[in-house]
Amino acid sequence: MSQNKTTKKEKFTIDVLMDENLIPEELEWHSSQGSGQEEKASAALIYLWDAKKNETFSLDLWTKKMSVEEMNKMMFQTIMTLANSYEKATSEDQMANAMRDFAEFFGEKTEILPKSGKFDNNGKG
Structure with a gap:
């Protein structure tokens, strides 16, 4: 204590x-x-x-x-929240942004987010 x-x-x-x-x-x-x-x-x-x-x-x-779709949404939101909490606690914006990038990657791969092209092999969508 x-x-x-x-x-x-x-x-x-x-x-x-x-x-x-x-x-x-x-x-x-x-x-x-x-x-x-x-x-x-x-x-x-x-x-x-x-x-x-x-x-x-x-x-x-x-x-x-709990469905896989619900679990995917929860994990996406949790990763985004972790990034925000990490940035608030440490002021490490670059690392927090990297975590957000991973969350977006996860969101696209699990089809929570629409495809942006950001994570395609050729980068063009």
Whole structure:
């Protein structure tokens, strides 16, 4: 814990409802800042940095009802959000733009975005 005095504590809860094979069927979440009602989600990607171990803990959950198309959209949006967060935290705009370029590549290859020609072999679309 930091030595700064804590003035407010927030809580975020995820309930994972699983089938007999421990495959997620439903994800329900709520936040102490939210409406107080449980919300439903099809997937959750949670990453926590452990400074002592110098590594990331990851928890990736998705329900068996989630389609590949939905997963593609989620991954595209997640990569774009990571690029924005990285740029905000580090001011490394070149690296953030490279991440955005990859997100656009991913978006085109998964047909989330229309073809721009930017990633074709000849560069002409």
